[in-house]
Amino acid sequence: MKVHVDGVELELPAGTSAIDAVFEAGGDVPYFCAHKYLSPVGACRMCLVETGSPRKEKDGSFVLDDATGQPKIFWFPKPMASCTMQATEGMHIKSARSSEVVAKAQAGMMEFTLLNHPLDCPTCDKGGACELQDRAFEYGYGASRFGFDRRHADKHYPLSDFIILDQERCIHCKRCVRYFEEVPGQEVLDFIERGGHTFIDTEEGGLPTGFQGNIADICPVGALLDNVARFRGRNWEYDHTPTTCTLCSVGCSITVDARNGRLERIVARENREVNEAWICDAGRFGHAFASERRLTVPLVRVDGELQEASWDVAIAAIRAGMTRHNATDLALYLNADSTLEEGVALEALADAVGSPHVDHWPRYEVSLDAMPNGAATLSDVATADAVVVIGADLGEEAPILELRILEMLRGGLLPPEYAHGTAIADLRLVERPARKPEKLAVIGKETRLWQHAGIRASSNGHNALERLSRPDTAELQAALKLLTDSEKVIIILGADVLNGASGSFAAQLSELATRTGAKVLAIPAGANSKGLAALNLVPREGGLPFARVADAPAAFISRLDPGVRARGLTIVHDSHLTATARLADVVLPAVTNYEKRGTTVNLEGRLLELEQAALSAGEAADLIRTLTAVSEALGVRAPVRGLKSAQALAEQKLGLRLGELPERGVIHAFRSSHVAPTEQTHVPHLWTERMQPSIQTLIPANLQPLPMLGAAPVGGDD
Amino acid sequence: MGVLDIAKGMGLTLGKLFQKPVTVSYPEERATLQPRFRGRHVLTRHPGTGLEKCIGCSLCAAACPAYAIYVEAAENDPASPHSPGERYAKVYEINMLRCIFCGMCEEACPTGAVVMGNEFEMADYRYGDFVYAKEDMLVGVTGSIPQRREAAKSGKPVRLGFQLDGPPRAELEGVEYP
DSSP states (O other), X not given: OEEEXXXXXXXOOTTOBXXXXXXXXXXXXOOSSOOTTSOOOOOSOOOEEEEEEEOBOTTSXXXXXXXXXXXXXXXXXXXXXXXXXXXXXXXXXXXXXXXXXXXXXXXXXXXXXXXXXXXOTTXXXXXXXXXXXXXXXXXXXXXXXXXXXXXXXXXXXXXXXXXXXXXXXXXXXXXXXXXXXHSSOOXXXXXXSOGGGOEEEESSSSOOSSSTTXXXXXXXXXXXXXXXXXXXXXXXXXXXEEEEOOSSTTOOEEEEEEETTEEEEEEEOOBTTTTBTOOOHHHHHOOGGGXXXXXXXXXXXXXXXXXXXXXXXXXXXXXXXXXXXXXXXXXXXXXXXXXXXXXXXXXXXXXXXXXSOEEEESOOSOOOOOOTTOBOOHHHXXXXXXXXXXXXXXXXXXXXXXXXXXXXXXXXXXXXEETTEEOSOOTTOOSSOOOOGGGEXXXXXXXXXXXXXXXXXXXXXXXXXXXXXXXXXXXXXXXXXXXXXXXXXXXXXXXXXXXXXXXXXXXXXXXXXXXXXXXXXXXXXXXXXXXXXXXXXXXXXXXXXXXXXXXXXXXXXXXXXXXXXXXXXXXXXXXSOOHHHHHOSEEEEBOOGGGOOEEEEOTTSEEEEEOOOOOOOTTOBOHHHHHHHHHHHHTOOOXXXXXXXXXXXXXXXXXXXXXXXXXXXXXXXXXOOOOOOOSXXXXXXXXXXXXXXXXXXXXXXXXXXXXXXXXXXXXXXO | OOHHHHHXXXXXXXXXXXXXXXXXXXXXXXXXXXXXOOOSEEEOBOTTTOOBSOOOOOHHHHHOTTOOEEEEEEEOOTTSOSSSSSEEEEEEEEETTTOOOOOHXXXXXXXXXXXXXXXXXXXXXXXXXXXXXXXXXXXXXXSOHHHHXXXXXXXXXXXXXXXXXXXXXXXXXXXXXX
């Protein structure tokens, strides 16, 4: 399809919107209401362009221009909104770059948009990263001709604990309303009243928890703001670090915003193949632990009391403590959200000292890597014909996976990609999309996903799979029929079925997958369980699993909180003084995953990079450096001494080149090398107490208007 | 050059001997400054309500070429607000050692809160004493940190080493130099 944009001829795929045609031609169109992953509605009228198309005679030939002999372009009489206009064969588009009319229309539209906007940019948290601010600067007149007083509305209206609404700043782009309807499928927000009186509100008050934070990201103005980061810093003052979230196994792309060594805000970053542009509330708001009550120096137990010490003193204390033990007695346990490099370092140290007690937690006892149809990716889930979720509480295990399933239910349309990025307006997406609940079967306990599922079956534990293979109820029969009858099917397995699952479970699942042609997506227990399972990080011959840490002769516990100590020397490596750390002999300060460089593996087997945010953590160290210190205390030469040597060793062991990954990550077929009993069950839990933000509760419910200066302004105030 | 020229030069010198001297014996005598002299910053208040003009927007810090300003904002308590509106500066610090007194902060300020005053006597002994906080710069505070320390020690009021030829400029709302 050939399209002419500002005189440049382009070859574009059919279905491209006019706005994407202009961007593809290297031009620019201002827009507020269009969003990459939302339906285009043409609400803001900023993306006006002039368009015209050739017209055909009855015999199929083009109407020709008498003067030039070329097909005559019939222009629309007025500028058109380019986000809702589809580019067609031979269409001519003029943006503000080549058309005075468009430039004037856009500047005029900007004047209307700013008509009621308060222009309190200095106090607004969006200032500096505001789409309205930028577009007003680029496309506005710079002055308004409207002299009357602006609309006054509630400037401090908390929609929930996390989201605060400023009704004066709202420009009625409807992104937030469409987001809730189209993405998490919750009809909570809507426009109330009409014209200049329009405001957004909820009916019952409050927003549903789970994915509400995303509206603060997509709001093009400062109307919806993150209440946790309220007034913590201006946008240009933050140190922005693009990294990966490791609260669950999805591995969403995030940007960590820090100021003065404190983590103040987390915003979503686009990754088409993982989280699109959305992250969950836990990932966005649950970062209080990264800057509060951190351990910044090692602690050593002296006369029964933990006392602050230097790393050298801590190493000496470990050495002294280990004189009562063999080096092989030291159990090594790490959290399953540790990076792949850290896992490699711990495995290497365990090999070097010959300790059989090695474990990572949380994990399951079963390896489901050898499934007949391969592992499913998140894009597979979004474009599947049917999904069967067994024993998973996605809200606790992998929230974004829930959004991808809902995307499948509304048609599974992934927006196309152009040279300028994801399509700004995908015309196939519609407002208030019809969902197809019959494509989703949920088997297990009642969760948030139930309301979207056409087939629901109550079940408990891992016999759910057996019951699905030999259905005993009408619902299970329907679920099995859905699996067998649909073309692209995905089976998603959660903690409820994977806990305590054994080899026979894998065989059963493999048999079911062969029978139905389904791909399998097992949600790993920890954020990086999939990567760590590829290493030998399970109890070896005669070793104790993490569940029996209390029986270990001596233990090194990295960022895990079992609440008990080992029989002998207990070394705890954690970012906070946890219950376990309080019992320990030596406590070494750890960095959080926001401050690490390394690689994590998400539930698809996708390698994603972690970057180091500028947080102040005193003398805290990551696991690799801590293990170097521990090996020094043990008198062993540390096999891995830094990130680079860990990556070199990982390349040797796994055949992977870490450290130079593309932004979206790469999928690698991981194979669990070692499986061992865990002796305890994993209860997935996304929000923990230390993640709870301390939200300023200064504002009482009966808010009094603040004293304003002097008399109310008469006439224009710009 | 002839004798006449030398006599002319000497004559000029002789003439100057009998004129009133331009120099002042500072600090015993006060130097006269122009009102537009850019000295230590003043954080002004709204007349009437007495609320701080500063809303903690950090634009002064963004405009500062010497990175001398640090602002931390917070939410106003509606019962006893510091400034009109929702936001106020909880922390407002200027490092006077870094400051080059260019006045860009004053130009950037959307509310006219930070204004270059006329005080300049800030010499002190420790680096930390050059960081001026809000309570050192709010209108009504006369003198620099060392001057006020000296005044507190001696029990005498702060004595400024300068005077203005007329009132301070209009932007310095509420500022009076003794």
